[in-house]
Amino acid sequence: MLSYDVLIVGAGGAGLMAALEASKAKDVKVGVLTKVYPTRSHTGAAQGGINAALANFDPSDSPEVHTFDTVKGSDYLGDQDAIEFMCYEAPKRIYELEHLGVPFSRLPDGRIAQRPFGGAGFPRTCYAADKTGHVILHTLYEQCLKNDVEFLNEWFVTELIIDNNEAKGVIAIDIRSGEVHAIRAKAIIFATGGYARVYWVRNTNAIGSTGDGMAICYRAGIPLKDMEFVQFHPTGLRSTGILVTEGARGEGGYLINNKGERFMAKYAPQKMELGPRDLVARSIETEILEGRGWGEGMMAYVHLDLRHLGAKKIKERLPQIRQLCIDFEGVDPIEEPIPVRPTAHYSMGGIDVRDYKTSMTGVNGVFAVGECACVSVHGANRLGGNSLLDLVVFGKPAGAAAVEYARSKSADNFNLKAEEDRARREIEALLKKESKENINNIRMEMAQTMWDKVGIFREEKPMLEAIEKIKELKERYKLLAPGDSGKIFNTALVNYIELGYLLDLAEAIAVTAVLRKESRGAHARRDYPNRDDENFLKHSLAYYTPEGPKVEYSEVKITKYQPQERKY
């Protein structure tokens, strides 16, 4: 049986940072398990940059200002001790990344360049052109290769095994061979990314961002925190959800409805298309809901029209956006308007981390880092440039803490073999199963339900309907089969299991969203339009039960900054 002292599940920025740190301990056996090759992880898609108050660009910046910006950005739902830790660690981690070889863009004097980003008081975002996440991901992977970190590439975890509130191991499928394995591990770090795929095509995330680690931990009894908070981006491409950056509007693009109107005149007569993200997203969604978009249901959209800028300006100023539209949407913005609509972007919620210094959960030996975790440093709304930071700042100490924890545990004889045999029988039964329904129908119904009823605008009644609908889909899912009985590279089986994860997470999102009777950050209730600190300045915790989530609350850590109205 495969056995590790520290097993890391997921090989994006957070997982690799943890792996790199853990692999420094030569007396401890470390393994990294990932369902894709490490460099395929979604971290690579982060373009903009990573925040740290290096004060390279503006000497007045400081970790303290970064802390305040983040607390305010979180709409005061972030834990201030953790945020302070993150912002003070940030410069050290950036320098560490640079020392590992990350090719950051440079100032003329050779120091790391920084640029301004939304919600930040100073130009604080370090970057490498438009591929910051990509170069960080690849650099970390390269350093792991250098340190001989052991990878289980294209392995897929299906269960977390806990006994007596202590990690014992996981059940996983080797996708390449199709074999089901139990893997013994004293410490397990989950770093599996976000859950934006509950909205399926209406999201900017990778296809594999199915919240695996969250669902696995949730089913094993670890609560999910603040699941109701999902960040939306105003402009994703119609067909794929791929993000069209603010640049297109910044250069003078118009948002147009099916009446041919520049509708932002109604919502933000001064700033028009350059209004803040959430306002633009809500405006577009309103146009669509009131029938002034094109297309139906999940596929409805408005136009982002650049044609009046002319071919010359588009080619010179927006070459990447133009290429993006041609490649992914088949639309040349010189000739046609770009079909766009709001799209889910980031999961603030995640596995409940109890100690930000170690990223340990309530279960001994189980850790969570990155987007799959909720510390919480992003609270109700994440600032741009803080997600990559979250990965490296918390990934590193989690790796060290997992090593310490593993060292403190001697080998035990928990009967993992029995779990393996059971899991294998279950998978074999699944492969033999047949059904008339296909995965995509259920997945699309889930996404449509979540988008329409637990999306940008939220209200009690539709959300209650959504909960009922998800329950119905979960019943139908029980009858569903993967559709492929093959052994090797059976990605239909993987997709099937992922859908099960998404359904559980969708339910947790909907239930916590109904219960949060206020509007805060990304959670916008039509029936409760104001923030309600008296009743809801608290984290939601969703516990798994077979009947649906049971929700409790925990307190928000407030140190220096008392909640104020969030205005920019």
Next chain:
Amino acid sequence: MEKFKLKVFRYDPTKDDKPYYQTYELPVEKGMTVLAALFKAKEEQDPSISFRYNCRAAICGSCAVRINGHATLACKVQVKHMLEKYNTDTLVIEPTGNIKPLKDLVYDMDWVVDKLKKIQPWFIPKEEPPADGKEYRQDPYDHHKIDFASDCILCNSCMSDCNALKANKDFLGPMVISKAYRFIADSRDGAKRERLEAVLKDFNLEWCVRCMECTTRCPKEVQPYENIIRTRIIAAEEGFKSPGEIHAEIFEQDIYSRGLLNEMLLPMRQEGLLGAAKRAPFGIRMFFKGKVNIADFFGGHKVKRHDEVKKIMDKAKEVKKNIKIRLVSDVHTPYEDNRKSKQGG
């Protein structure tokens, strides 16, 4: 709605003796990428098709396949554009070339990672970090030199269509040499010589046939071919002697001394007397076919106005020291020329 055929390479070594093709008929939808078409076929017609994917936004590098014979990311191309490009109703989807397929469109990535390890694809600092714990300083021009090379997403499109790899699987391949360049050219890196030795073992880098497939195929802006050449230049600067370097010297000398290459004397200068002797059958053959200009054995003629050439070459060596040549920033937009024959007069 208009339909098209998606003809997919199928192979399951646990079931099939040899690969076969399976065709799925699908509607041509606006905005549909080839990856979306593969998903549609999988979700609606045949869940057993295996292919890799993740970001569907051309950054993770998972979904490189060959479409009608040419490698690219399935997520980055429109079905409609491909049908127009090949003037066809059928898209043939095959796994990347030069790499062993494991199942259907899934290829053996481990083979590639093993190759990568030969050039130590990780940063090895030249010196300890600054005492204040801050960043290594790097001149923006030095950063510029590795900016495009660090775009690489390890998608293997270039490896798939590499002509040198097609002939010899021991060639490191464009992606691997390009990765080596990313570190060799990094002003902060301290393992330049080891890496150069690795890529020049048996002159491996110079097996490159300069066919430009890699740069053409690359879905990003990595410019693998250019990186191979940049690596060769650095190797020459570092004093590595290779057949390519000798070849370049001969060209430079001939341009300096007469303007055109003296092809007749090339073999002897390239490989010495022994080498030239090896080429004797070839030379005799060429002689009898009337392809040999005897005068060239005695130096041959010079181009007209040759004095200009010498002046220019001498001066160029001097000016070169002060110029930082910027890398081309876009190697994909087709060149639009303005030839007189196109201007209608």
Next chain:
Amino acid sequence: MALKYAFYTGCSAKGVAPELYDSTKLVAEKLGMELIELEAATCCGAGAVQEKDEFLSLTINARNLALAEELGLDMLTICNTCTLMLREAKFKLDNDPELKAAVNEVLKEAGLEYKGTIEVTHFLWEVIDAVGLDKIKSMVVRPLREFNIAPFYGCHIIRPPYLTGYEDPDNPSSIERLIEALGGNPVDHDARLACCGFHSFWSAEDKVTLKLTAMDTQAAKKQQADFMVTPCPLCHTQLDAMQPEAEEKIGVNIGMPVLHLPQMIGLAIGLKPKELGLHKHVISTKAIVEKVA
């Protein structure tokens, strides 16, 4: 309209491929293309100088381009690699004012200046765009209808697109259209867009080059081609003159004749095989000569 070009011969046409030089001159004249030979032009560097000293290669080619600018004519080439190297220099100089200024500082030594006023073109492109396929068709006196002809584009006329751009590098059709205009049958084969291996000859003759040469010529043979045709003398040297070495390497007799582009046109418009230099090929063209007789 008078078709007039600054003619850049390149080294091969003046060296190992005299038949390319001769056939180009003859065919061009028949097609009404006036070629003013740039007798002062030097070698383009052929990629070799570019791999040693990029700036030097740019200045040499800036001079070559300036020679054509003196005539006010587009520069016509008959070699893929020359075309690419000259276009590369033009592209880099035209898109980088600082670099252009530095190069002009060098050219000034010889009283020259690079302005960027002319384009570099290839014989193939001009035959199609300037002469026109209709005119070619009307001039055909000996249609090549009994010939299966395997086009071999050669890398540097189609890739990389930012320097070539004449047609889609993945699915070009110019040579096929020309073959059809001449009454011949273009055959599709696996090596149509492949590489002959020429540029790694001195470093990897056995490891790579000859294997590719063998694969390419065998691919044409597999589709029952009577001959291959290429717009590049370097491909020609590799596929024709080195074919015996490739045969020896794989231990198979291939015997695939390879024609230069103007030779093929010449045969169809009534020029004699001898004046086109078909006898100068290493792989016998006898069967072709007999058929056209």
